[in-house]
Structure formats: C-alpha cells, structure tokens
Amino acid sequence: MIGVIGGGAWGTALAQVAASEGREVLLWAREPDVVEAINGQHENAVFLPGSKLHETVRATGDLADLAQCSAWLVVTPAQHMRSVLEAAPRSEVPLVLCSKGIEERSGSLLHHVAVEARSGAPVAVLSGPTFAHEVAAGLPTAVTLAAEDPGLAEFLRDRIARPTFRIYLSDDVAGAEIGGAVKNVLAIACGVVDGKGLGQNARAALIARGFAEMTRFGLANGARRETLVGLSGMGDLVLTCSSTSSRNFSLGKGIGEGRSAAELMSDRKTVAEGAFTAPVLARLAEQMGIEMPVVASVAKLLSGEANVDEVLQELLSRPPRAEAH
Numbered sequence: 001m002i003g004v005i006g007g008g009a010w011g012t013a014l015a016q017v018a019a020s021e022g023r024e025v026l027l028w029a030r031e032p033d034v035v036e037a038i039n040g041q042h043e044n045a046v047f048l049p050g051s052k053l054h055e056t057v058r059a060t061g062d063l064a065d066l067a068q069c070s071a072w073l074v075v076t077p078a079q080h081m082r083s084v085l086e087a088a089p090r091s092e093v094p095l096v097l098c099s100k101g102i103e104e105r106s107g108s109l110l111h112h113v114a115v116e117a118r119s120g121a122p123v124a125v126l127s128g129p130t131f132a133h134e135v136a137a138g139l140p141t142a143v144t145l146a147a148e149d150p151g152l153a154e155f156l157r158d159r160i161a162r163p164t165f166r167i168y169l170s171d172d173v174a175g176a177e178i179g180g181a182v183k184n185v186l187a188i189a190c191g192v193v194d195g196k197g198l199g200q201n202a203r204a205a206l207i208a209r210g211f212a213e214m215t216r217f218g219l220a221n222g223a224r225r226e227t228l229v230g231l232s233g234m235g236d237l238v239l240t241c242s243s244t245s246s247r248n249f250s251l252g253k254g255i256g257e258g259r260s261a262a263e264l265m266s267d268r269k270t271v272a273e274g275a276f277t278a279p280v281l282a283r284l285a286e287q288m289g290i291e292m293p294v295v296a297s298v299a300k301l302l303s304g305e306a307n308v309d310e311v312l313q314e315l316l317s318r319p320p321r322a323e324a325h
C-alpha cells in the first residue's frame with residue numbers, strides 16, 4: 001500500500017495515479033472534511049473538485065495509520081513538511097518528496113529537511129510539469145524522479161508509473177528539487193507581466209532570463225545542467241509561466257493588475273508556493289553572491305517594498321551584459 005501525506009490537489013491527484021491499477025492507497029489529510037469526502041463520496045471536493053477517485057483510495061486523519069505503507073509520497077506545502085514528518089510514525093519507509101519549495105526558516109532544500117526530520121529514511125524527489133487536475137484526469141504527463149540510490153528510484157517508479165504518467169529517472173536530487181522551487185517564483189513574475197499587459201515578448205524574455213537565474217542558483221547548489229533543462233526545470237517553468245491554471249502565475253497576474261500581494265494571499269485557501277520561496281531564495285542568492293534580479297524583484301513586490309512600475313524600471317535599467325554569464 002502506498003501512503004500519501006497531504007490532501008491538497010496534488011496529493012489527491014497522485015493518490016489517483018498510484019491507485020489506478022487497483023493498488024491500495026492511504027491518504028492522510030489534516031482536514032476532517034477532506035477525509036470524509038474522500039471516504040464517503042470518493043472526491044476531494046475541497047481541493048480537487050470534479051475528479052471521481054478510485055475506490056481503492058482511502059483517507060485518514062491519523063498519521064499513525066501510515067505505518068502500514070511501503071512508501072510515502074510527501075505532498076504537504078513546503079513550509080509544513082518538517083512538522084508533519086516529525087509527527088509521522090517512526091519507520092524507515094522511503095519518502096518521495098513531491099512538494100516544491102525551500103524552507104523559509106532554515107533556507108534548506110526539502111530533501112535536507114526530510115533527512116533532518118527522518119534520519120535514516122531513503123529520500124527521492126518527484127517533480128515536473130504537472131497540473132493536478134490534468135494528472136487526475138489521466139492526461140499524458142511526464143516527470144523526473146530523482147534518488148541517489150538507483151535501486152530506490154526503480155522500486156518507486158515500479159509502484160507509481162503508469163502509461164499516462166511517465167517517470168524518467170535521475171540521480172540528481174538537488175537538480176530536480178531546485179527547478180520546481182525556483183520556477184514557482186518565476187511564474188509569479190510572468191503573471192505580473194500578463195496582468196500589467198507587458199506583452200508576450202516580455203514574458204518570453206522573463207522565461208529565458210529566469211531560466212538563467214535558475215541555472216546559476218542550481219549549479220551553485222549541486223544541480224546538474226541537464227536536469228535543469230529537463231522536465232523538472234525548463235519543462236515546469238514553461239508550463240507554469242504560460243497558464244492561469246498555475247496558482248503562482250495567477251497570484252502574479254493579480255499583482256500586475258494592481259492588487260496588493262497581502263490581499264491576494266489572504267483571499268486564497270490553496271497554496272502559491274512561490275510567495276514563500278521568493279524571500280528565502282532572494283536571501284540565499286544574496287548571501288551566496290548569485291545574481292537573481294527577477295527573483296529579487298518578485299520578493300520586493302510580495303513584501304510591498306516596491307511596486308510593479310518600480311521593479312520594472314529597475315530591471316530595464318540594468319547595465320547591458322553578455323547573454324552567457
């Protein structure tokens with residue numbers, strides 16, 4: 001039996017994938033309403049309305065029930081991963097980290113957080129261009145699954161992959177994680193461009209220059225370039241920078257239309273991870289001397305330190321430079 005920790009849209013969609021060949025899946029959700037809806041109506045009406053779930057997906061509100069599972073897909077918002085893993089039953093069950101972000105308090109990538117919270121547990125990362133509603137509907141999707149131990153990666157792939165959910169293996173755990181974390185911040189920037197009506201040229205420029213920032217940060221933090229240009233980096237960047245289905249893009253669009261980030265954040269129940277990643281990523285980049293002007297601009301917009309016109313002016317007046325740098 002596969003365990004899923006987190007009853008949001010993505011945890012629910014992954015539970016549906018894992019259960020699609022009759023396998024039993026046990027999903028832990030914090031909210032009793034989500035547990036009841038999954039067990040009673042086979043639907044997560046709160047976070048993934050409209051997707052009828054397989055009968056072999058069951059939900060629980062008690063983390064202790066996950067002790068019976070052979071692997072846990074960890075799908076909480078990044079900032080809550082540590083506390084949930086610490087509260088989960090003690091075991092050395094493999095963890096597949098499916099969340100995208102950087103822990104704000106420690107500045108740590110999530111695989112470091114998981115190792116600290118569960119010493120001894122094998123850790124893998126699953127990441128890529130994956131809107132939850134499309135995955136739940138069985139539409140073709142491809143992801144990267146990264147683990148240092150190739151045996152672990154194959155064990156996990158054999159339990160999760162399906163014909164319409166293709167899994168490409170990698171041993172670059174940091175690379176798979178960094179792409180997913182950084183692209184959320186860049187998707188906010190692309191949403192701002194859309195909301196402010198700055199045009200499609202500007203959006204393409206931001207994707208390309210944003211990718212340069214992702215690459216600089218990734219290479220300085222142990223990622224490999226081929227991972228960053230793959231599904232979990234460039235693939236996910238293109239997806240989330242191009243669609244209002246992305247919560248991060250939509251948040252940016254609202255900011256571009258003139259609403260305050262604080263107001264937009266207080267209105268939402270679903271998570272836009274880029275809003276939590278941007279400040280810590282900007283801080284890490286500054287500490288490490290890595291140039292990330294787009295990320296820094298998003299952090300300023302979110303904190304209210306600057307408005308859209310001011311960050312635009314700042315970005316456009318940067319001194320000319322060589323493209324490859």
Ligand SMILES: NC(=O)C1=CN([C@@H]2O[C@H](COP(=O)(O)OP(=O)(O)OC[C@H]3O[C@@H](n4cnc5c(N)ncnc54)[C@H](OP(=O)(O)O)[C@@H]3O)[C@@H](O)[C@H]2O)C=CC1
Nearest residue numbers: 007008009010011030031047080099100131132270271273
């Ligand atoms: N949605 C998507 O398409 C994709 C999302 N992801 C990533 O998956 C992760 C989860 O996102 P997603 O499933 O979309 O989330 P949603 O926005 O759909 O739902 C929010 C989730 O946060 C949980 N939550 C809120 N507060 C807490 C808390 N204090 N402790 C634990 N859990 C809490 C909610 O649980 P509760 O029911 O208890 O309120 C709920 O599961 C994110 O890192 C996201 O970037 C990755 C790929 C695709």
Ligand SMILES: O=C(CO)COP(=O)(O)O
Nearest residue numbers: 128129130131246247248
């Ligand atoms: O990570 C995602 C798609 O790969 C989901 O993006 P959003 O969190 O911006 O909706």
